[in-house]
Amino acid sequence: MNSIFAKRRARLLAMKAIRDNYVPGDKLVTCPKCGQESERKAVAEGLSVCPHCGYHWPIGGYYRLSTILDPGSFRELNAKYPAADPLSFPGYRGKLTAAQHRTGLNEAAVTATGSIDGHKCVVGVLDSRFFMGSMSAAVGEKITLAIEYAAKNKLPLIIFSASGGARMQEGILSLMQMAKTSAALARLSDKGVLYISVLTDPTTGGVTASFASLGDIILAEPGALIGFAGPRVIQQTIGETLPEGFQRAEYQEEHGFVDAVVPRAQMRETLARLLMLHEKGGRA
Amino acid sequence: MSTITAAERVAIARHPQRPNVCDFIDGLFTDFFECKGDRLCGEDAAILGGVARFHGQSVTVIGTRKGKTLEENLKCNFGMPNPEGYRKALRLMRQAEKFRRPVITLIDTSGAYPGLEAEARGQGEAIARNLMEMSRLTVPVVAIITGEGNSGGALALGVANRVLMLENAVYAILSPEGFASILWKDASRSAEACEMMKLTAPDLMHLGVIDDIIPEPEGGAHTAPLQAIRQVDRALRRHLSSLSKESGAALAADRYQKFRKMGAAASQKEEL
Numbered sequence: 001m002n003s004i005f006a007k008r009r010a011r012l013l014a015m016k017a018i019r020d021n022y023v024p025g026d027k028l029v030t031c032p033k034c035g036q037e038s039e040r041k042a043v044a045e046g047l048s049v050c051p052h053c054g055y056h057w058p059i060g061g062y063y064r065l066s067t068i069l070d071p072g073s074f075r076e077l078n079a080k081y082p083a084a085d086p087l088s089f090p091g092y093r094g095k096l097t098a099a100q101h102r103t104g105l106n107e108a109a110v111t112a113t114g115s116i117d118g119h120k121c122v123v124g125v126l127d128s129r130f131f132m133g134s135m136s137a138a139v140g141e142k143i144t145l146a147i148e149y150a151a152k153n154k155l156p157l158i159i160f161s162a163s164g165g166a167r168m169q170e171g172i173l174s175l176m177q178m179a180k181t182s183a184a185l186a187r188l189s190d191k192g193v194l195y196i197s198v199l200t201d202p203t204t205g206g207v208t209a210s211f212a213s214l215g216d217i218i219l220a221e222p223g224a225l226i227g228f229a230g231p232r233v234i235q236q237t238i239g240e241t242l243p244e245g246f247q248r249a250e251y252q253e254e255h256g257f258v259d260a261v262v263p264r265a266q267m268r269e270t271l272a273r274l275l276m277l278h279e280k281g282g283r284a
Numbered sequence: 285m286s287t288i289t290a291a292e293r294v295a296i297a298r299h300p301q302r303p304n305v306c307d308f309i310d311g312l313f314t315d316f317f318e319c320k321g322d323r324l325c326g327e328d329a330a331i332l333g334g335v336a337r338f339h340g341q342s343v344t345v346i347g348t349r350k351g352k353t354l355e356e357n358l359k360c361n362f363g364m365p366n367p368e369g370y371r372k373a374l375r376l377m378r379q380a381e382k383f384r385r386p387v388i389t390l391i392d393t394s395g396a397y398p399g400l401e402a403e404a405r406g407q408g409e410a411i412a413r414n415l416m417e418m419s420r421l422t423v424p425v426v427a428i429i430t431g432e433g434n435s436g437g438a439l440a441l442g443v444a445n446r447v448l449m450l451e452n453a454v455y456a457i458l459s460p461e462g463f464a465s466i467l468w469k470d471a472s473r474s475a476e477a478c479e480m481m482k483l484t485a486p487d488l489m490h491l492g493v494i495d496d497i498i499p500e501p502e503g504g505a506h507t508a509p510l511q512a513i514r515q516v517d518r519a520l521r522r523h524l525s526s527l528s529k530e531s532g533a534a535l536a537a538d539r540y541q542k543f544r545k546m547g548a549a550a551s552q553k554e555e556l
Contacts, residue, residue, distance in 0.1 A: 172481075183543050
């Protein structure tokens with residue numbers, strides 16, 4: 001019986017992942033970094049990484065989960081949590097609906113339980129296709145519920161961030177999600193539970209200034225833009241051009257804000273190793 | 285006062301003669317001793333902090349500082365803190381925890397400084413750390429938004445048991461100019477943005493983001509600064525005295541629940 005459900009779950013995630021990993025356009029895709037063309041199928045099969053230069057394309061939430069979790073282990077948390085328009089902001093409701101149709105997501109965050117190489121954990125993913133992964137009240141709430149679930153069940157937590165920052169249309173309530181998620185992480189930490197934050201392209205604004213920066217371990221995908229203020233704002237403020245590689249994952253590693261830059265192909269095994277290292281065991 | 289538009293309140297909140305952090309510290313406290321530096325790498329004049337007495341009780345006071353003259357403005361980076369400022373604030377909050385004294389923050393900032401060096405030294409991390417650590421302090425924390433409170437740069441001093449706002453102060457995700465330029469690529473539409481952003485004290489009281497509104501003299505606090513400071517004194521005394529009856533654990537739990545509810549209710553209401 002259990003195995004039937006496990007198979008169904010595996011199939012469900014696979015279907016959602018295929019939708020996520022669909023690369024539109026012709027047979028060939030052009031890498032925005034090196035400009036070289038590649039077979040679309042080869043890119044899709046290679047975790048959406050450019051075979052020429054290693055550029056990491058942004059990927060959807062379900063597809064991300066399918067690359068990380070053991071087959072059949074995926075169980076979505078609060079899948080139906082609704083998007084909201086708390087300030088009744090003109091035009092926002094329609095834009096939310098359009099984004100939902102386009103992406104098949106309810107909101108910018110997907111949260112789930114599952115296992116990685118047999119290690120049980122809670123995983124949250126922000127999806128940059130939905131309002132640039134920005135922090136709405138629903139995103140803050142889903143992330144907080146995932147943190148609380150991890151704390152209650154003493155399960156390690158992994159969050160993949162990708163965010164343009166605050167959700168403008170939700171104003172101050174978007175800002176308050178920074179405090180809410182950070183406070184929930186304080187409680188998780190007090191319980192001695194591991195939290196791994198993975199920064200993907202781009203992680204900026206209010207997400208950087210809250211849960212993304214609070215991991216016990218912080219990993220980043222190669223080339224990911226990571227910062228509080230965006231490069232355009234900084235450039236306007238200081239009136240100079242920014243140095244090459246500024247705010248990229250490698251820059252943040254060099255400046256002491258990232259433990260390791262991990263290519264997508266090695267993410268699953270890296271996470272499995274970190275989960276193993278934080279489990280109690282052995283006979284010292 | 286109800287006829288004041290949101291844009292007019294923004295103008296009052298930014299009035300150059302509006303009482304600033306130094307005026308409030310002079311008027312509210314005695315024996316203020318300023319503590320400088322984050323003990324890691326620097327001192328940031330955009331955040332002023334120290335120990336003082338409030339009606340005979342020792343308190344830790346931390347506020348953003350804009351300065352009034354151009355020279356002061358430059359020294360304080362126009363009130364836009366760097367990571368050192370936030371880390372100094374955190375150091376002082378931890379000190380308050382050690383000596384069991386309340387933390388009072390005074391917020392008036394257009395936001396955290398978006399500069400190259402600030403990014404290199406982890407502006408995002410510094411703000412995130414403050415949010416996390418403030419949430420679990422076991423002493424009373426009262427935040428007062430005195431002028432403009434913008435973005436994570438304001439919230440980094442705002443995770444309090446009680447968040448109070450002066451009547452004409454504003455509190456928002458970013459400046460109305462920034463909001464208009466992001467949403468409509470047109471900073472000149474900021475007046476329109478002000479109305480939509482729900483950034484005034486009455487709006488925020490309605491949304492449950494703040495706990496109390498401190499009345500200002502007719503026309504704004506700059507017209508009668510001493511009167512405004514007296515009102516702040518009265519509100520602060522009232523809130524501190526009610527908080528001082530609670531245990532440390534209850535204070536941390538109350539603060540958690542206060543922020544835990546934000547946005548959750550709004551989302552769930554939609555579901556019904």
